[in-house]
Amino acid sequence: MALLQSATLPPLRSICCSTPSKHPITYPSSISSSGSGSGSSSGSSSSSSSSSSSSLVGLVRRKTAFAVRSSLDTAATVGQVTEVDKDTFWPIVNAAGDKTVVLDMYTQWCGPCKIIAPKYVELSQKYDDVIFLKLDCNQENKPLAKELGIRVVPTFKILKHDKVVKEVTGAKFDDLVAAIETVRTS
Amino acid sequence: MTLQLQAPSFGATISSLPSPLTRSTLRFVIRAQVEPTEKSVEIMRKFSEQYARKSGTYFCVDKGVTSVVIKGLADHKDSLGAPLCPCRHYDDKPAEAGQGFWNCPCVPMRERKECHCMLFLTPENDFAGQDQTITLEEIRESTANI
Numbered sequence: 001m002a003l004l005q006s007a008t009l010p011p012l013r014s015i016c017c018s019t020p021s022k023h024p025i026t027y028p029s030s031i032s033s034s035g036s037g038s039g040s041s042s043g044s045s046s047s048s049s050s051s052s053s054s055s056l057v058g059l060v061r062r063k064t065a066f067a068v069r070s071s072l073d074t075a076a077t078v079g080q081v082t083e084v085d086k087d088t089f090w091p092i093v094n095a096a097g098d099k100t101v102v103l104d105m106y107t108q109w110c111g112p113c114k115i116i117a118p119k120y121v122e123l124s125q126k127y128d129d130v131i132f133l134k135l136d137c138n139q140e141n142k143p144l145a146k147e148l149g150i151r152v153v154p155t156f157k158i159l160k161h162d163k164v165v166k167e168v169t170g171a172k173f174d175d176l177v178a179a180i181e182t183v184r185t186s
Numbered sequence: 187m188t189l190q191l192q193a194p195s196f197g198a199t200i201s202s203l204p205s206p207l208t209r210s211t212l213r214f215v216i217r218a219q220v221e222p223t224e225k226s227v228e229i230m231r232k233f234s235e236q237y238a239r240k241s242g243t244y245f246c247v248d249k250g251v252t253s254v255v256i257k258g259l260a261d262h263k264d265s266l267g268a269p270l271c272p273c274r275h276y277d278d279k280p281a282e283a284g285q286g287f288w289n290c291p292c293v294p295m296r297e298r299k300e301c302h303c304m305l306f307l308t309p310e311n312d313f314a315g316q317d318q319t320i321t322l323e324e325i326r327e328s329t330a331n332i
Contacts, residue, residue: 108220108332109258109272111251111304137275150275152302170302 081124081132086144089135093159096131100184101159102176104134105150112171113154119173123180130184158183222260224322230259230269230290231322234305237291238318241299243306247315250328255305256320257329259290273303 076082076092081104084092093101104120106113124132137145137153148157148164156176158166166179234256238244245252258272268283269290276282287293294300299308307314 105275107258107272107275109254109261111246111255111258112273112302114254115248115251115304145275146277153273153275155275 076131076133078128078131079125081121081134084133084135086141089133089144090162092131092133093162096159098161099129099131100180101131101133102180103148103157103159104132105137105145105148105153105155105157106134107137107153110153116154116171116173116176123177127180127184130180160186220261222257222264226260226263227257227325228322230256230263231320231325233269233290234259235319238306241291241295241306243299243301243308243318244314245317245320246304246307246313248313249315249317249320249324251304252320253325253328254332255303256325257332258303259305271303 075095076084078099082092084103089103102123104113104117106117120132120134124130135141135144137150152169154171156168156179157164158168158179160183166183168176168179234245234252255272259269262268262270262272262279262283266279266283268286270276270279270283271288271290271292274288276288282288291306292301294302295306299306301307304313
């Protein structure tokens, strides 16, 4: 879908027919790219095995173990939006540690989802301490969508320490930014 | 229906000597991208034009949004027999389609001209364009990459 790149459009403060917005924005021409998780958010090695070293300290032998993230499935890269599904979502959230996680719950034929997608990508590039994910709420991922709870599409869930702490319903960009700021600074 | 084979974006390799410490990290996901029938798209296109005129609303300045929603309505018409709103999530789609509240034009639209899909926009909405028409060609072109 070709989004208008240089058209003068109002900002994505709140896409709601009862809430007009004021300033022009431009859309990038491409919709957000999807990519499965690669690398890791904390820069840990992609080695698939753990390593250990032992050192003799005085008369005490201490074994030092390094826990290395062993699967690319459980890591998501900051600075981009990662597509998840019902199987990869919770492992990624669990691996996020103290990082804030934002999830865009969208559907294939939702118009406002397509509008906010490029802005969501920009957010992911701006907030490099936050993990940005997206979930296609199709039949396959229905169990996860039901578990997280969704009625309005899109819905954004913000998680910290493996729990949903905030939610933004609808393509309300300003509300989403405010919610992310609140959670990441808490 | 077209099937898309989607490989992960990372360049994973499979070891030729499997060992207990390694496992395949290459995973292919086959994702079905369902397209509505052209007949239903045409029906929903005509309905959208007609209802925009009747309600005094306008299509979004970005016709891509209009196109996506029309296709979403057409998709539900194909699968459920009714144009259920594509911008909501449902536990039981057939039941919702039978009940009718969210069948386009949904009750919020009929009662308050509220369309959160951005299909029908009141003139004062900043995203409202000037058009109450959209061609099949426009729909095809703007949804070609989805």
